[in-house]
Amino acid sequence: MRALTWQGTQNVQVDTVDDPEIINPRDAIIKITSTAICGSDLHLYDGVIPGVLPGDVLGHEFMGEVVETGPKSTLQKGQRVVVPFTISCGQCFHCNIQQFSCCDNSNPVEKQDMGAALYGHSMSGLFGYSHLTGGYSGGQAEYVRVPYSDVGPIVIPDHLEDEKVLFLSDILPTGWMAAENADIQPDDTVAVWGCGPVGLFAIQSALVMGASQVIAIDHYPHRLELARSLGAKVINFRETNVQEALMEMSGGIGVDAVIDAVGMEAHGFAIDNMLDVAKQKIGIGADRASALKQAIIAVRKGGRVSIPGVYGGMTDKFPLGAVMEKGLQVKTGQTHVQKYLKELLAKIEDGTLDTTFLISHRLPLEQAAEGYKNFKQQQDTWTKVVLKPGMEA
Amino acid sequence: MEDAKKGLGVAGLAGLMLAAGAGAYLSTRKDKRHTSPDDAPGHTARRGFGAYDVIGRTVTIARPREELYAFWRDFSNLATFMENIVSVKPTGDNGRAVWTILAPAGRTVEVETEIVSEQPGELIAWRSVPGSQIDTEGRVTFADAPGERGTRVGVRVAYKPPAGELGRVVAKLFMREPEIQARHDLKRFKMLMEAGEIATSARRKDQTRAAKQEQSPAYKNEETA
Numbered sequence: 044m045r046a047l048t049w050q051g052t053q054n055v056q057v058d059t060v061d062d063p064e065i066i067n068p069r070d071a072i073i074k075i076t077s078t079a080i081c082g083s084d085l086h087l088y089d090g091v092i093p094g095v096l097p098g099d100v101l102g103h104e105f106m107g108e109v110v111e112t113g114p115k116s117t118l119q120k121g122q123r124v125v126v127p128f129t130i131s132c133g134q135c136f137h138c139n140i141q142q143f144s145c146c147d148n149s150n151p152v153e154k155q156d157m158g159a160a161l162y163g164h165s166m167s168g169l170f171g172y173s174h175l176t177g178g179y180s181g182g183q184a185e186y187v188r189v190p191y192s193d194v195g196p197i198v199i200p201d202h203l204e205d206e207k208v209l210f211l212s213d214i215l216p217t218g219w220m221a222a223e224n225a226d227i228q229p230d231d232t233v234a235v236w237g238c239g240p241v242g243l244f245a246i247q248s249a250l251v252m253g254a255s256q257v258i259a260i261d262h263y264p265h266r267l268e269l270a271r272s273l274g275a276k277v278i279n280f281r282e283t284n285v286q287e288a289l290m291e292m293s294g295g296i297g298v299d300a301v302i303d304a305v306g307m308e309a310h311g312f313a314i315d316n317m318l319d320v321a322k323q324k325i326g327i328g329a330d331r332a333s334a335l336k337q338a339i340i341a342v343r344k345g346g347r348v349s350i351p352g353v354y355g356g357m358t359d360k361f362p363l364g365a366v367m368e369k370g371l372q373v374k375t376g377q378t379h380v381q382k383y384l385k386e387l388l389a390k391i392e393d394g395t396l397d398t399t400f401l402i403s404h405r406l407p408l409e410q411a412a413e414g415y416k417n418f419k420q421q422q423d424t425w426t427k428v429v430l431k432p433g434m435e436a
Numbered sequence: 437m438e439d440a441k442k443g444l445g446v447a448g449l450a451g452l453m454l455a456a457g458a459g460a461y462l463s464t465r466k467d468k469r470h471t472s473p474d475d476a477p478g479h480t481a482r483r484g485f486g487a488y489d490v491i492g493r494t495v496t497i498a499r500p501r502e503e504l505y506a507f508w509r510d511f512s513n514l515a516t517f518m519e520n521i522v523s524v525k526p527t528g529d530n531g532r533a534v535w536t537i538l539a540p541a542g543r544t545v546e547v548e549t550e551i552v553s554e555q556p557g558e559l560i561a562w563r564s565v566p567g568s569q570i571d572t573e574g575r576v577t578f579a580d581a582p583g584e585r586g587t588r589v590g591v592r593v594a595y596k597p598p599a600g601e602l603g604r605v606v607a608k609l610f611m612r613e614p615e616i617q618a619r620h621d622l623k624r625f626k627m628l629m630e631a632g633e634i635a636t637s638a639r640r641k642d643q644t645r646a647a648k649q650e651q652s653p654a655y656k657n658e659e660t661a
Binding site for chain 2: 132156190
């Protein structure tokens with residue numbers, strides 16, 4: 044089959060690789076119909092996530108048609124499914140309490156040591172990501188092997204086209220969980236750093252959950268425009284002193300909850316961020332966290348901090364004093380996708396949530412490398428790239 | 437004989453984890469000479485245990501105690517999740533079994549064990565029989581976890597490293613260092629019991645670790661035996 048493979052930093056290419064096959068009883072094979080490039084794929088592209096090997100097939104946002112099933116799969120050939128990017132067994136302690144991204148069993152044993160050494164515990168398997176999370180072949184390909192197909196994928200009714208539901212795989216539940224983690228109350232002002240896909244979906248979700256005001260912070264004019272079209276007020280951090288503006292826009296209280304939808308490759312002007320850029324370039328696992336640092340200073344006393352943005356290593360000069368002294372609550376984590384699928388599919392069906400506005404480009408799988416390059420270099424206008432294996436160039 | 441010992445040092449230790457039973461070394465309390473003011477299991481001590489190495493690992497498995505005990509007590513099941521075990525064959529009804537353990541270069545080592553203590557649903561303890569190439573004992577315990585969490589499965593194994601420190605160093609190179617092996621084997625046991633299968637991120641069957649291992653001459657010998 045054809046698949047997008049990682050070859051090195053900022054070097055991906057579409058290659059011919061082995062077709063997947065059923066290995067375990069609960070497996071299914073999915074023929075991909077639509078798959079997207081995620082902002083977190085750019086962390087892999089930039090080589091800042093450890094444990095990615097040449098030849099790895101990327102892609103963790105995908106959907107398609109069931110073409111083969113193992114004896115214990117509950118799927119049927121021909122069904123259309125969206126597959127969660129988190130691989131979860133559904134039967135361990137963590138899955139039983141809906142902490143699906145903490146699944147004990149989906150990360151192969153021999154891959155768990157690195158995560159255990161770095162974080163104290165290994166996390167669940169993820170599709171198309173680092174070998175820290177299993178090294179599973181991803182969905183930017185013609186076919187993918189999906190483990191635990193009896194508990195992961197959600198079957199999509201025929202009347203909903205791919206583009207309406209594709210983002211159930213990751214970014215919609217991720218934006219939703221980000222808002223849920225911010226514990227939004229009706230009178231709240233919520234500030235969201237980063238108007239990429241997750242930030243935009245977090246804005247949408249926060250408004251659905253009843254926030255009285257959502258303020259979006261970015262520096263790309265088109266992305267800020269999208270945020271405004273969803274109902275957010277916007278701040279361009281290149282034009283405005285963010286801290287001062289947030290204090291004024293929240294009546295001098297500070298914002299009630301903050302969401303860092305930027306993560307480890309934050310832009311920023313402060314001297315510590317420039318140092319972090321240098322440290323990250325030499326590969327010592329330093330995360331740039333300037334958005335998060337700013338958010339922690341901006342949030343009100345006793346406020347809430349939600350971190351959907353991806354971090355992978357250590358952070359220097361973290362304002363822990365502000366977290367403790369201001370009495371902040373912090374919630375974060377890889378998304379427990381399976382927990383949200385039914386609820387969010389229902390909200391797509393009844394029109395509460397529409398995510399199709401995000402898609403800026405559609406490309407054949409063969410042009411995936413071009414998609415990565417442009418998504419990286421033209422972030423203002425390339426807001427979301429959907430790859431279609433069957434599409435004519 | 438020296439060569440055989442080295443072989444065990446490199447590869448056979450995985451089997452020790454299975455074979456459990458080394459009395460005092462396996463105690464949950466540290467011994468009196470080294471009384472320590474804490475309640476941690478003995479095998480987590482920073483100090484050594486003289487001639488024996490002691491490894492231990494506990495996992496919580498979301499399945500009933502009796503089910504896990506029954507699966508383990510049928511020793512022939514152990515090779516399904518213990519990576520370096522080619523087979524475990526009961527040699528009679530007295531609890532004796534012969535473990536065939538994978539060694540480098542397709543060789544195998546055999547160790548015979550006997551059950552020294554058994555409490556249905558709770559504990560199985562074993563040791564190598566006199567004259568065995570490996571001097572080892574160990575045990576596996578099954579205890580109810582709090583609330584609905586299932587069962588705590590603990591494995592403790594003591595063994596004499598056959599070729600001393602060198603054996604351990606070489607073993608590490610082969611990823612067959614017993615501590616690592618015990619941890620990996622118990623995680624596979626948990627996967628098998630909870631999810632019904634052992635996770636692999638391979639795309640094709642012949643790329644899985646199990647498939648690659650089964651291509652080794654040791655397994656071929658087993659099939660023709």
